[in-house]
Amino acid sequence: MPTSVPSTAAAFTALDWLVLVLYLVATSAIGVWLGRGQKDAKDYFVAGGEIPWWAVLFSIVATETSALTFISIPGLAYLGDFTFLQVATGYLLGRIVVAYTLLPRYFEGNLVTAYALLERRFGLATRRLASVTFMVTRAFGDSVRLFATSIPVALILGGVLPPEWTAPGAILVLSVFTLYYTYHGGIRAVVWTDVIQTGVYLLGGVGALYLIGRGVDGGWARIVADADAAGKLRLFDLSLGLDKPHTLAAGLLGGAFLAMASHGADQIIVQRLLTANSLRDARxxxxxxxxxxxxxxAMFLTIGLGLWALYEARTFSAPDRIFPTFIIEGMPPGMTGVVIAAILAAAMSTVSGSLNALAAATLHDIWTPLKGVPDDRTALRLSRRFTLLWGAILVGGALLYRAEGTPVVVIALSIASFTYGGLLGGFFLALLWPRAIQRDAITGMGVGIFVMSIVVFAGRLSAAFPALAGPLAPVTGIAWPWFVLIGTAVTLGTGILSSFTHAAAPRAS
Structure with a gap:
């Protein structure tokens, strides 16, 4: 299949630089302008509940679409097929469950953070444990996502800056712009810049599809025909083993539990839902x-399918280099800048949301219970200071991260799954088991997170301590979509068993 991929990387032109700089400056300026007139921390964190539902929708999508989506998802189809969509279908099922279980509780309580719900049911210590767990997980996961953004940018800047400065330079530039508008604009700036950023990266994805089709003789008709013959259009894998990540069972069950945790027990998404006008709009x-x-x-997997045809299934040093290579080699001047801006847009939406959510959890779940409720001016000042603090932590984590052979998207999802089960199990215990008290919730969450630390790191523990290889063998090969389900079951089961060691407690009103 003849292709038209250039043999050498095209230079990042002046037009590309102009597009990229204009995007960064415009996004920052719009974000600051949208955040003007803030009066207190509630306005800074939930925008007074005045954001229309469609903007919240785009903001949620943009938050989930980090640079990992752009970089790693095409690699999954390049190396495999479309079975990852089974996981995405599970994501939808999990959202539906959250919409009719946890979401009404958040709106009834007029809350700012998700973990305040746990305090009302169990007590302050449970709220703090859940909030700190969220902070640690989000800091680690988004440091990896921030690092992932540096991969394509480093390829571009490789001829401009010394090699040792390319990735750090990309991380720092992205972080400075994102931190600037998040610090000044709060959640209102985060949501509305997310809407803009969604349009930018969708434009980049559509542009990539068009250029890939032009680069292959016979266009997309030829690509689809060859992919079908090679079995790369497969959507369903009916295997029942726990070792495969993209099976129907893992996708529907594991994906649903992952979505229930990420959209019902993770502050970064819950906070966006609380900016909606009503429960109906949030749903x-x-x-x-x-x-x-x-x-x-489906769009990003299709990009990967096209790249498989374009590059004639050639081998790359890492899956996360496949699409970035095409951005540099196969795109005309100007379009390269648009797609790099799209990658930055995806990353900026995730990082800005994380900074605002982490600051909200720090102020409301940690600072206020210890120091008391501050006045409006002090609360707003503290909110911005905590935003700066978490910005420094995320940048530091991204600069210290070292890439491995595993796709970055899998690493980030594994990090999230490590603690999500404990968090979701705590919320389920609050909703489903009236007998439980704070001790049961903390015990369940602690045991769930401990067990998942063994499951997630079983392979590394076996390599480091050969004597453990045998005992850990049953869990070493468990695929990441099952992590949240297992962690939730362990947390819920432990909490229920613990509740029988004391007299039943009435459900809090």
């Missing part, structure tokens, strides 16, 4: 985002 945004994510994943 529309949450469920609608599930449909949008399926379509979006």
């Amino acid at each position: 529309r945004a949450l469920i609608g985002s599930g449909v949008a994510v399926i379509l979006q994943f």
